[in-house]
Amino acid sequence: MNPPLLQFNDKGIYCQQADVYLDPWRPVKNAIITHGHSDHARWGHQNYITHYSNIPIIKHRLGEINVSGKNWNETFTINGVKFSFHPAGHIIGSAQIRVEYKGEIWVFTGDYKTEDDGISVPYEVVKCHSFITECTFGLPAFKWSPQADVMTEINNWWAENRAEGKTSVLFGYSLGKAQRLLKNLDTSIGPIYTHGAIENMTNIVRPQIDLPPTIRVTAETKKENLLGSIVIAPPSAHGSTWIRKMTPFVTGTASGWMTFRGARRRRAVDRGFVLSDHCDWTGLLESIKATGAEKVICTHGYSDIFSKYLRELGYDARTAHTQYEGETNDTDES
Template sequence: MVSAPDDLVVQRPEGLYCPPGDFYIDPWRPVPRAVITHAHADHARYGHGHYLAAAPAEGVLRSRLGEITLQTLPYGEALEHHGVRVSLHPAGHVLGSAQVRLEHRGRVWVASGDYKVAPDPTCDPFEPVRCDVFITESTFGLPIYRWRPDADLFAEINAWWARNVEAGRASVIGCYSFGKAQRVLAGVDPTIGPIVVHGAVRPLNEAYRAAGVALPETRMVTEVPDRADLRRALVVCPPSAVASTWLRRFGDSSTAFASGWMQLRGARRRGGYDRGFVVSDHADWPGLLSAIGATGAQRVIVTHGSIPVMVRYLQEQGLEAEGFDTEYGDDVVEADAAPEPAA
């Protein structure tokens, strides 16, 4: 797309750039100043000079990026930089995820990052923000993507775990170490059996607990002396671990993958999993449309995902819609950006 001279956000090789403010939003190449919507690896990268993020994201950002120059801002509070008023508002995606509201000379733009509108006990709920221009993701921007209520979803996961306990085999659920793992942990019934987590999941759990998010007790595999307990365990690990030798220590097991992509026929089979559970930290099709409508924006810019479908649909609804090319990923990119400990 061709940007207008007064656009508050434009595309540059480094990422999405705010010209009057002279800063970037979730840049994918090193820049002097970056506003970060959340700590997933495709949005929060190492190497920027200065980072600004929502206060609840501090623990997970430092866990994933290490020593960075990080300034945090409570949700809803604003600061002014080169005449641009910047505030961060809950996106409901993962812990600390934020939408970036920009106000300059009477114009208001909102860059959503990734978001979901469904309730989630592990992060602040999505907050609609009125604006003139809304930059939305479209990871699951197709009508086939419609999520089930969490109560039904976790009843299914718990029943699968309980059946495996009766059969004497571990229940291994592959899910991304940041966000998805904590959502799974918060939703399952810990009375069914012990819960074991992979070494990549543990530091993120600690960051969530430090932020006040309630998670059940979990253990590393090396902290379970009785192998009989491993055969009753729910094992939460990154997808890469499911196909590794790390899994052998659990003996007989049933494997599952938790992802929005499990909505597609054949996705579970192609991944080699016994089960697939449709768990997503992104908005589904109705959620995307409700979020866009709640902003009141007449211009919508669509990023990563099903951009042509979403743009065409919004144009048919009478909105001015276009796409931004970005290097953001989707659920696949959220998998493990850093090498994982073996235990």
């Protein structure tokens, strides 16, 4: 009996026929990468293949690497296996990987969301027989409001803080979430400042997307200039000496985990906004149905619960252990 087209081992998702890995978590010879977050694009591989728009991102993070780029829907063949990248809608440059061999089609989503965020190429449904999906938010409790509604909440919060003479400090990870926030902030309210980590990554992606002007917070930044502004910072900045410059300030976090009130308390923020770069429960189910896949493999997130529910719906579904993290609570790039 032939092995599955894609297998899970201690290094990552492996295609034996092509001798290539998808988003491997240990060093390998050949790696096809979905996007630039640190749990999917790791240092140490000999050769990287990714979408063109992801190249400057992973080079910024990993340094000088041997990487080649492909366009959307461009087929490239390795030992008879056809591969192609398709938009995942997760962050800038994020892709699904379609794998085809002798008429059998698999799709690995990486991380994805179905709502158009205005900065990522929107998610594309890819028909397949087997679908490897994340399920970071694979519980019915996770149901997202439209982005426009959440951004109205954020902009109103900023305006209220400005009226009270306070600085608004909004936490979001440096790749993806920060640029999504920047794209949708109401610049008529006031100036936008950024933490150095946010500014560095934003400058990397500015050639690809239209973003408003931002001001880096430095040691020379005057406290009075920050009053009434909004500052976008990574979660790691919370509680640091860096943030003291903002006093008086109000804090907020944009994350899917803000669905749970306890998550806001644990992060010790004043306001939580439910905004995720992953699918919610409904988005996951609709995406799986649209692919036409009969077999579904669930990776990171609420994988056991979600795969059990899929089996109840009639899918051949199971869980696979990986080292992907999804939208975690304590990193800047998840």
